[in-house]
Amino acid sequence: MKYADYLQKSSLNKEEIMALAWGSLVEDPPEGGLACLPAPPMLMIDRIPVIEHDGNRGRIVAEQDVQLDAWFFQCHFRNDPVQPGCLGVDAVWQLIGLYAGLRGAQGYGRALGIKEIEFQGQIRPHNEVVRYEVAIRRYADLPASGSAVAIGNAEVFVDDELIYTMKDAKVGIFKGIQYADYPHHSPQSRGGKM
Template structure:
């Protein structure tokens, strides 16, 4: 873990939590070093679908319940372009959807909640474009509608995915929960 990542980790339990995270920070989270044992982690590469979180806040957003923004740098040698599809490379839509769930799970634990993150569903998804190897950057935007922190820890949010500034995915009512045990999940 880098010194910068360690400094951010050490501030997570204070009121002055960081509002952005770089790639090293996200890899620290994937290894389980950011939020402690038994708590949510981001996936490891290759399934980690973001390179940085540029903004995260418990206030703001369309519904005033919080917001998060993350980015993924696109380059032609990303693993999925080689296999999806031969002679017609495109980022699978499910990976963009998973990135939105990843960002929501991160938000829940960043907010001081404990447990392992699990995607619980989505109300409606619309794809209106694609990510090609010629693209430069994907941006994920989350607007939280409801954050439940009682016996059940769950967030409900709307998400958007943009490629080079153009919206191509819209997801409504994304749901992610945190669980202390996933034995009966």
């Protein structure tokens, strides 16, 4: 699809999400880079039925089908399988970064923090669907640096039961940080303060 069409999306199906993760969804990505999703197994979403924009605010809702044999159930924990809570937090960061990209932010996303998280439940192998509902409370382009930032509050449900809440999850989109020549040593091959 064309980049202009991508920016108008109000939902994404599994095929589109996978193509975005692999970098093949948009045939004419912007020169500054297209904020994308991680590939499996770190990809934590299967479909996005809702993408809404309202000024510098918005909403994005995604669903994840729980798989009995998911990689994390195999190791977290032996004899007590549970989806790590940090993967739910990462799913929210993934969605906030994607939202920023859908608003036109160019570059690559990085989680910048979260103010508050509360876990009230868990995700087990025989659950069916996890739903991530993120209310974007602020999106801003930062013209001086060519960056963008999005901040959202989230609720995570498993089989329609609220199990996590998050406040002020923040993601930044930055140009010039991509490490496309991995695993070779290059200027982007080392991390540190951005």
